[in-house]
Amino acid sequence: MGWFKRLYHSITFRLALLYTLMFAVSVSGLFYFVFWTTSGFAQRQFEAAVQAEVAGLQESYQRSGTGGLVMAINRRLDPSRREGTIYLLVDPVGTPIAGNLRSWPRNVAVDDLWVNFNIRDLERAPKDLAEARALQFFTPEGFKLLVGRDIREQQQFRQQLLQSLNIGLAMTVLLGLLGGFVFGRTIMRRVEAITTTCRTIMSGDLSKRVTVVNAQDELGRLAQSINAMLDQIERLMRGMQQVSDNVAHDLRTPLNRLRSRLEDALRKLDNPSHVDAIEGAIGDADKLLATFSALLRIARAEAGLQRNFAELDLSAIGEDVAEMYGPLAEEKGLSFTARFEPGLWAKGDRNLIAQALANVIDNAIKYSPEGGAVAVVSVLIKGKPAFVVSDTGPGVPDEFKGKVLERLFRLEQSRTSPGSGLGLSLVQAVARSHHLDLKLEDNHPGLRVTLTFPQSVPAPAKIQDSIIVETALDAGNAKAA
Amino acid sequence: MLLQQVSGSDVASSGLKPVVALDPRQKVAGSVMRILVIEDDREAAEYLLKGLRESGYTVDHAANGKDGLFLALSEPYDAMVVDRMLPGPDGLSIVESVRKSNITTPVLFLSALGEVEDRVAGLKAGGDDYLAKPYSFSELLARVEALLRRAGAQPENTFLKVGDLEMDLLARKVIRQGKRVYLHPREFRLLEYLMRHAGQVVTRTMLLENVWEYHFDPQTNVIDVHISRLRQKIDKPFDKPILETVRGAGYKLEV
Numbered sequence: 001m002g003w004f005k006r007l008y009h010s011i012t013f014r015l016a017l018l019y020t021l022m023f024a025v026s027v028s029g030l031f032y033f034v035f036w037t038t039s040g041f042a043q044r045q046f047e048a049a050v051q052a053e054v055a056g057l058q059e060s061y062q063r064s065g066t067g068g069l070v071m072a073i074n075r076r077l078d079p080s081r082r083e084g085t086i087y088l089l090v091d092p093v094g095t096p097i098a099g100n101l102r103s104w105p106r107n108v109a110v111d112d113l114w115v116n117f118n119i120r121d122l123e124r125a126p127k128d129l130a131e132a133r134a135l136q137f138f139t140p141e142g143f144k145l146l147v148g149r150d151i152r153e154q155q156q157f158r159q160q161l162l163q164s165l166n167i168g169l170a171m172t173v174l175l176g177l178l179g180g181f182v183f184g185r186t187i188m189r190r191v192e193a194i195t196t197t198c199r200t201i202m203s204g205d206l207s208k209r210v211t212v213v214n215a216q217d218e219l220g221r222l223a224q225s226i227n228a229m230l231d232q233i234e235r236l237m238r239g240m241q242q243v244s245d246n247v248a249h250d251l252r253t254p255l256n257r258l259r260s261r262l263e264d265a266l267r268k269l270d271n272p273s274h275v276d277a278i279e280g281a282i283g284d285a286d287k288l289l290a291t292f293s294a295l296l297r298i299a300r301a302e303a304g305l306q307r308n309f310a311e312l313d314l315s316a317i318g319e320d321v322a323e324m325y326g327p328l329a330e331e332k333g334l335s336f337t338a339r340f341e342p343g344l345w346a347k348g349d350r351n352l353i354a355q356a357l358a359n360v361i362d363n364a365i366k367y368s369p370e371g372g373a374v375a376v377v378s379v380l381i382k383g384k385p386a387f388v389v390s391d392t393g394p395g396v397p398d399e400f401k402g403k404v405l406e407r408l409f410r411l412e413q414s415r416t417s418p419g420s421g422l423g424l425s426l427v428q429a430v431a432r433s434h435h436l437d438l439k440l441e442d443n444h445p446g447l448r449v450t451l452t453f454p455q456s457v458p459a460p461a462k463i464q465d466s467i468i469v470e471t472a473l474d475a476g477n478a479k480a481a
Numbered sequence: 482m483l484l485q486q487v488s489g490s491d492v493a494s495s496g497l498k499p500v501v502a503l504d505p506r507q508k509v510a511g512s513v514m515r516i517l518v519i520e521d522d523r524e525a526a527e528y529l530l531k532g533l534r535e536s537g538y539t540v541d542h543a544a545n546g547k548d549g550l551f552l553a554l555s556e557p558y559d560a561m562v563v564d565r566m567l568p569g570p571d572g573l574s575i576v577e578s579v580r581k582s583n584i585t586t587p588v589l590f591l592s593a594l595g596e597v598e599d600r601v602a603g604l605k606a607g608g609d610d611y612l613a614k615p616y617s618f619s620e621l622l623a624r625v626e627a628l629l630r631r632a633g634a635q636p637e638n639t640f641l642k643v644g645d646l647e648m649d650l651l652a653r654k655v656i657r658q659g660k661r662v663y664l665h666p667r668e669f670r671l672l673e674y675l676m677r678h679a680g681q682v683v684t685r686t687m688l689l690e691n692v693w694e695y696h697f698d699p700q701t702n703v704i705d706v707h708i709s710r711l712r713q714k715i716d717k718p719f720d721k722p723i724l725e726t727v728r729g730a731g732y733k734l735e736v
Contacts, residue, residue, distance in 0.1 A: 257528050260618040263729050282729050327706045355697035362700040
């Protein structure tokens with residue numbers, strides 16, 4: 001049913017349907033008119049001919065009485081003349097006197113001038129029942145005259161006409177549907193091309209433009225408007241980047257100088273009592289520089305350049321980062337477990353994914369109290385690879401779960417702990433450019449962060465080890481003991 | 482705790498003598514090393530020149546791509562520091578031209594564009610290292626010295642020796658004062674990098690890039706924790722510590 005639903009929702013299909021419906025209605029109107037005029041014309045012609053004949057016979061009767069009428073009928077019944085004509089003259093009792101009908105047809109109302117009845121041609125086709133239509137005429141003496149025709153032919157003509165009109169209508173509907181599809185598809189293909197281009201642009205390639213097929217028509221104008229809009233967006237973005245780069249540069253350069261002057265001062269210092277002050281100042285400068293770098297990194301990560309993406313071995317990245325942070329967790333007296341399912345591959349930028357995972361782990365370690373536990377795993381969730389990092393820290397209240405991803409936002413309780421408030425924003429930026437699903441949940445107690453990749457990719461040619469690696473880092477060295 | 486103690490002793494030592502290791506410039510060549518700086522930003526260039534001169538190098542400066550290219554092609558330098566965005570030919574094309582003329586002088590790129598693709602583009606053009614702005618001067622100096630060392634270095638040894646510390650890369654063995662030291666694989670690589678750059682300041686970023694092979698900001702000083710673990714094994718059991726913390730810069734393995 002999926003394809004039907006898709007078809008129904010496609011504008012092409014609906015346009016074609018509407019177009020066909022309208023076409024069918026107008027064509028059937030036209031056909032009905034043709035049918036009505038054609039068959040009506042044939043009927044009127046038939047009736048005029050019968051009436052003329054009756055008039056002729058009436059004349060013979062007036063001139064030479066009933067005898068003349070009989071003679072006239074017999075003359076007209078001459079087989080060399082027209083076929084299918086019906087004549088019957090009966091006396092007031094109903095006995096046939098002249099004509100080619102055996103008897104006066106039954107069920108014929110006396111007051112109707114025109115009558116319809118069934119006849120059977122006994123000589124030629126005794127089995128076929130045919131329909132006839134005739135005009136009645138009464139003489140003053142009470143004789144009844146019936147003049148008519150076999151109307152089979154006429155009915156056949158009508159039926160044939162109706163049939164060909166129906167075939168015509170069916171073909172119109174068919175051709176209309178087909179035409180509608182072709183017509184709709186040509187337009188929709190152009191619309192689809194615009195959509196595809198827009199998607200590419202949204203995924204980070206702002207240099208793409210919509211191809212303008214015909215600059216004069218509506219779609220062409222739409223494409224041109226979109227392109228103009230993109231030009232403007234690109235200009236604005238470049239401007240903004242320029243400004244932020246300039247600001248970053250202009251502020252960082254003096255900061256750098258400040259820092260190196262402090263370093264210089266520290267080197268030449270005679271009075272050791274100033275060492276702490278200067279080192280503190282260097283630390284502050286470093287914090288400022290780190291914040292600038294983080295802001296720039298976020299901006300770049302958000303712009304997300306998918307052309308730099310490669311197939312990544314998620315367990316390898318997980319192991320690297322876990323190995324890097326494990327000792328930090330232990331230094332803090334936390335139990336640290338890392339478990340990575342092998343063979344999980346996804347597309348992305350290796351450094352950005354490592355950075356995102358590192359930031360989440362760093363947070364987990366930072367906020368877990370002594371004796372707490374931090375766990376890092378990679379798993380398949382509904383067929384999609386994911387990193388899950390859980391801690392036993394204070395967690396994040398529901399109302400702040402969206403907020404903590406914002407730049408420079410920090411929870412009241414964590415204001416005193418070190419950090420820039422940019423760690424999770426960077427994770428969010430990486431998630432956005434990689435189409436990762438970033439979820440913050442309650443770990444009862446603590447926080448559980450899940451980073452789910454949009455899809456897994458097959459591992460590149462080289463087959464990976466299928467050993468589940470369990471990293472439980474211990475402070476001591478078993479080998480050395 | 483241990484980290485704290487070691488750092489404390491470093492403060493005292495760094496107060497007495499310059500942080501900058503003078504070794505590369507004395508070791509690799511008899512004369513003073515020459516460095517070319519191509520940087521259009523006047524202020525940035527000024528403090529770069531001042532810092533490098535104070536560290537004992539002879540420095541030439543070009544403020545645009547044209548002059549920079551001319552100097553790079555006509556004068557013999559031991560290293561070049563090239564900003565990527567320059568008026569005239571930009572940093573990338575300068576280095577490409579220099580490499581086409583078969584000049585193998587090591588090049589350190591400086592750029593506000595620090596992302597992977599820019600880094601890759603820089604290295605492809607013939608750069609040897611890439612430093613994103615903002616950088617601290619000590620970071621730049623450490624990298625320049627690493628480049629100078631690399632230029633005069635021997636082919637990759639499988640046996641390293643720094644003072645009483647020995648490393649056999651084939652047997653994966655570390656010995657200090659005749660005693661075997663057991664290291665985790667990462668600690669081994671960390672020590673190998675420090676030994677290959679013995680006597681030089683090695684920054685945390687350099688360690689992250691070369692030992693872990695990632696380019697990112699590790700937020701907390703995770704590298705410090707690994708260094709402290711390495712110290713537990715190579716310094717603590719012995720009388721004289723050789724892995725020194727250089728305040729505000731990084732680490733140095735004493736020669």
